[in-house]
Amino acid sequence: MKKRIAIIGSGPAALLLAAFLDPQKFTVTIYEKNKTSGRKFLVAGKGGFNLTHSEDINQFIKRYTPKYFLEEALLSFTNNDFRNWLDTIGIPTYVGSSKRVFPEEGIKPIEVLNAILQLLNEKGVIIKYEHTFSGWDDTSSPVINNKSIQTDYTAFALGGGSWKITGSNGSWLKTFAKKEIETKPFQASNCAYQIDWHPDFIQNNEGTPLKNIAISCNDVIQKGEAVITKFGLEGNAIYGLSPQIRGQLSSNSKATIFIDFKPLLTLDNIHSKITTSKFRNTSEILKKELKLSTSQINLLKIYLSKDVYLNAELLAKHIKKFPLEIINTAAIDKAISTVGGIGLNAISKNYELKKMPNQFCIGEMVDWDAPTGGYLLQACASTGAFLAKHLNENG
Incomplete structure (x- = not known):
C-alpha cells in the first residue's frame, strides 16, 4: 500500500521533491496557501531568469554559508544534474557570459513552471490551492484549513521571509517556535x-x-x-x-x-x-x-x-x-532572500525535524545563505531532490 506524503508549500524545493518522489511508493499531495504555485519563482524570473550557475560543483559548494550544510544535497543533485533534468522536461538551457545558466532564449518563467507542473500531473501529484497550514493537532498531524491531515510523511517548504507580495512572509516561524523547534529570526540577505x-x-x-x-x-x-x-x-x-x-x-x-x-x-x-x-x-x-x-x-x-x-x-x-x-x-521585504528560519541543529542530515519524526524542512525556510546568480534556486532544487531520494530509499 502506498504511503501518503503531504508537501506544504509549492515553491521550487516542494516542486522538485514532488517531481522525484516515486509514484509507485507514494501518494503525493501539495498544499499551497495561494491560488497558484511558484509565485516567488515567477517574480524572481522577471529580473533575468537565472536557473543555476555553471561553475565547477566543488567551487559552487563554497558559495554557501555554512559551507558544510548543503554539500551532500548539492553533490547528489548538482547544477549539471539540474540542467539535464530541465532538458528532459522540455526546458533546454544555455550558459551566459556571466557563467549563469538560463532557459534558452524565448522560454519564459511561466513556461518553465508549467513544464514542471505538467510533469507532476503526469505522475499523479495532487495540488490543493488555498490550503493554509496553521499548526499541528494533538497527534502531531498537520492542520490545514482547520482540519487535521492524515499523512505518513510531511515535508515543509514554506520559504523565507522576503517578498511578502508572493506570500513568502515567514509567518510560520512562530508556529514552529511554539513547538519548541529551534528557529532563528529572519534577516535580510542579497539586499541593498x-x-x-x-x-x-x-x-x-x-x-x-x-x-x-x-x-x-x-x-x-x-x-x-x-x-x-x-x-x-x-x-x-x-x-x-x-x-x-x-x-x-x-x-x-x-x-x-x-x-x-x-x-x-x-x-x-x-x-x-x-x-x-x-x-x-x-x-x-x-x-x-x-x-x-x-x-x-x-x-x-x-x-x-x-x-x-x-x-x-x-x-x-x-x-x-x-x-x-x-x-x-534594507528592510527584509525589500531583500531578494533571507537567512534565518529553522535552525540547523533542529534537523537531521536528511532534513528531518529531530523533535517530530517523519516531518521534514527543505528549501529557503532553513537557516542557510547563498548569493544571487543561480545559487539560491539550485539549493532549493537540490534539497527537494535529495529528500526525495532519501524517502524513495527509506520510506
Whole structure:
C-alpha cells in the first residue's frame, strides 16, 4: 500500500521533491496557501531568469554559508544534474557570459513552471490551492484549513521571509517556535546596504553604477558591479558579501567594505600610470589613464582629503582599497532572500525535524545563505531532490 506524503508549500524545493518522489511508493499531495504555485519563482524570473550557475560543483559548494550544510544535497543533485533534468522536461538551457545558466532564449518563467507542473500531473501529484497550514493537532498531524491531515510523511517548504507580495512572509516561524523547534529570526540577505553618503556626492551620483569593481569584507572578495542609490549600494558585487556584512553589523552596529576600482591592475601598475601620465590634472589622469568613471572619481575626490587625493602613492592605495562604512541592511521585504528560519541543529542530515519524526524542512525556510546568480534556486532544487531520494530509499 502506498504511503501518503503531504508537501506544504509549492515553491521550487516542494516542486522538485514532488517531481522525484516515486509514484509507485507514494501518494503525493501539495498544499499551497495561494491560488497558484511558484509565485516567488515567477517574480524572481522577471529580473533575468537565472536557473543555476555553471561553475565547477566543488567551487559552487563554497558559495554557501555554512559551507558544510548543503554539500551532500548539492553533490547528489548538482547544477549539471539540474540542467539535464530541465532538458528532459522540455526546458533546454544555455550558459551566459556571466557563467549563469538560463532557459534558452524565448522560454519564459511561466513556461518553465508549467513544464514542471505538467510533469507532476503526469505522475499523479495532487495540488490543493488555498490550503493554509496553521499548526499541528494533538497527534502531531498537520492542520490545514482547520482540519487535521492524515499523512505518513510531511515535508515543509514554506520559504523565507522576503517578498511578502508572493506570500513568502515567514509567518510560520512562530508556529514552529511554539513547538519548541529551534528557529532563528529572519534577516535580510542579497539586499541593498545603507550608507550615509556625503550630500554633495549623492546629489550628483545617485543611480549611477560602479562597474568592473571588486568589493571585499573580512577578506572575502566579490567581483561585479554595484549601483549607487540614495539608500546606499546594491548589486551583485555587494550581495555576495551579505554574511560578512551582517556579521560586522551584528558585532559593531556598522560594517566596513573596501572597493577595488581596478581589480585587474596591481597597486604598482596604478601608481606607475599616475606618476608617468602626460596629464597634469589628477582627475584627468584618473579618467584618461585609469578609465575610472565620473562616479568613481567623485567618490575619491569628495571622500579623500586634498592632500591624499594629490599624493600619487596614497591615491593609488585608495583606488585599490577604498573604505566605505555600512550602517544597516534594507528592510527584509525589500531583500531578494533571507537567512534565518529553522535552525540547523533542529534537523537531521536528511532534513528531518529531530523533535517530530517523519516531518521534514527543505528549501529557503532553513537557516542557510547563498548569493544571487543561480545559487539560491539550485539549493532549493537540490534539497527537494535529495529528500526525495532519501524517502524513495527509506520510506
